[in-house]
Amino acid sequence: MSGVRSDARRVVVIGAGIAGLAAAHRLLERGARVTVLEASGRVGGKLLPGEIAGVRVDLGAESLLARRPEAVGLAREVGLADRLQPPATATAALWTRGALRPMPKGHVMGVPGTADALTGVLSEEGLRRVERDAELPRTEVGDDVAVGEYVAARLGREVVDRLVEPLLGGVYAGDAYRISLRSAVPQLFQAARTHDSLTEAVRGIQARAAANPQTGPVFTGIAGGIGTLPLAVADSVRARGAEILTRTAATELRRADDGGWRITAGDRTLHADAVVVAVPAPAAAALLRAEVPAAAAELTAVEYASMALITLAYRRCDVRLPVGSGFLVPPVDGRTIKASTFASQKWGWIAEQDPETVVLRTSVGRHGETEILGRDDTDLVAVSRHDLAAATGLGATPVATRVTRWDDGLPQYPVGHHARVARIRDHVGKLPGLAVCGALYDGVGVPACVASAYAAVDQLGGDLRGVEQLTAHPVQSLHGGAGE
Incomplete structure (x- = not known):
């Protein structure tokens, strides 16, 4: 050996x-x-490389949180340093209230520091509810609390339903009103224990980040796929x-x-x-x-949540997409898909393989949703195409489709x-x-x-007393976030 x-x-x-x-x-x-x-x-x-229409793609997770060192460090150690590649665009949108709207800036997992950037995403009453946060008495988080429960008590349900839920759903495929604040958003949990106001806690997190800025992209991919x-x-x-x-x-x-x-x-x-x-x-x-x-x-x-990824390939001449990397969908809007990634726009390595082919992904399925995942692949492609057409106007017929099912793929927190x-x-x-x-x-x-x-x-x-300590590596904090 x-x-x-x-x-x-x-x-x-x-x-x-x-x-x-x-x-x-x-x-x-x-x-x-x-x-x-x-x-x-x-x-x-759950990391799976694949292909569609002759183009290599990921059929599972597609990106790494680059500001945590463990996965990027491992990639470098196994010879993938020259293939690490940040997204070509990181501008995402929300498909809500009948339109694609820019993802509001200045939030922590959907929790805003002010109401300033939320016009169009929240109703007038929802905006006023956020502004009342500073007037409310302190809400104790105790040893733990559900993200949705705590945020709704401070800022109202609209913030949870239209901002927090789609972001958390993209990570856990879960229900914000059940997911643990302490486990899923630990920095917000800690801030909430020391601030009377939730928006003040978010601004405190942002101020600390601004005082210690990190260089480089938040996320990165790997040419050829995370798989x-x-x-x-x-x-x-x-x-x-x-x-x-x-x-x-x-x-x-x-x-x-x-x-x-x-x-x-x-x-x-x-x-x-x-x-x-x-x-x-x-x-x-x-x-x-x-x-x-x-x-x-x-x-x-x-408990675990199941989901499915639907990958679609189109001829470029048939497609005109909005700018950006894709969009998230609040469940409250009643759509079937929960997100779409414009993969060819997000990842340069995908676009470079075949400039005449455009690849998109949609995802369906959250914790407790059994009906949608019980449909056959043809139906999942059809509902994805229906929602994509409603969101972006994309009415073309794809040249190829793939459905990848991840049964019990994501543990719930x-x-x-x-x-x-x-x-x-x-x-x-x-x-x-x-x-x-x-x-x-x-x-x-x-x-x-x-x-x-x-x-x-x-x-x-x-x-392992007989094991030679060939290399010493410090273990990083295990609670730095839950990005892919």
Whole structure:
């Protein structure tokens, strides 16, 4: 095994999504001998490269939050530095009240600092309601509170329904009136604990950002697609001696007599000094039930949202789109799609492949919405085309379409989620050589998943006494946001 000592500890990583692969990458840096088990036939989880009409595209997440270092750093480490590419345009819109309207500036996840930029998005009464925030008595957020509940109490439901809901829905495919403020918008939660006024809290966040400006784009992509990141990480870990076994589902995880772990995967039994469980909550619960039943019970309670991405390709001569990267759709407006990305306008690497083809994406599905996702692919394409025509006037027939379904793709972060995660980690941490990571713990975005993986490896540090510390990397804050 290249670069690995013969006496290095053996670690099995269960799950080859970006979290599991990042954990494997970090473990190899620490000198471990690594095997990765993946139940499906491919690596990458919710990151999926594909093509439409001969044009390479992402069929899953399409961007990285560039102002968190973990995912961008990992991309650079696996040889993708020269392919990191910011959006060609980051100007987004809201499709609300019958028109595409510029996304208001000066907000934190849709929560405004003033009412100045909200004309056209909110009604006159909604604008007046925002301005009354400074007159209201303080609203305590306690240990946690739902984003929608708190914001509606301070600024009125219109702000939640027309601004917060579409932005949160784009990240979690969830319901703003259930999503945890502490877990989903932690900087706003902390500010709300020290300010009497919510708009004042937002302005305080903005003032601190202005005093410490960050250079560079907020988001970045990868030429060829974000879906190429897990492929590059997988290539890197294989080149350094790790084994990645696809179509190999781990079905049982038990303590071994020597204090290590025994993993059953089909007709194979693997022995390891340590295990990283990097799979969604239902699979993690099944694996942990025998040895950590309390953690399994907590994991069983985690809910997920399903969604579908509809990718459409058009001849350029048939398309005239508004400027910008796309638009979000407030559910209160009664539309079917929740967002659309003008992919060829947003990403230069897509446009450059075929200047005569225009690629768009729409998304449908939120937590609890079962009817729309029960429709067949043809119907999802039809409703997407209907809403695109209503929003942009696009009436042309696409030359190709693809529907990608992500069943139970996004874990939900309800009120109290942070406490549930703490309990899971506490239960798991009582057993040496066991750690968990992934989207359900510290954020659904790619940087948060990578950070979760690094934290899991760091947790195992004391249990891997035979592992050589080849490289030391500080773990970044796990609560810096939840962008893709």
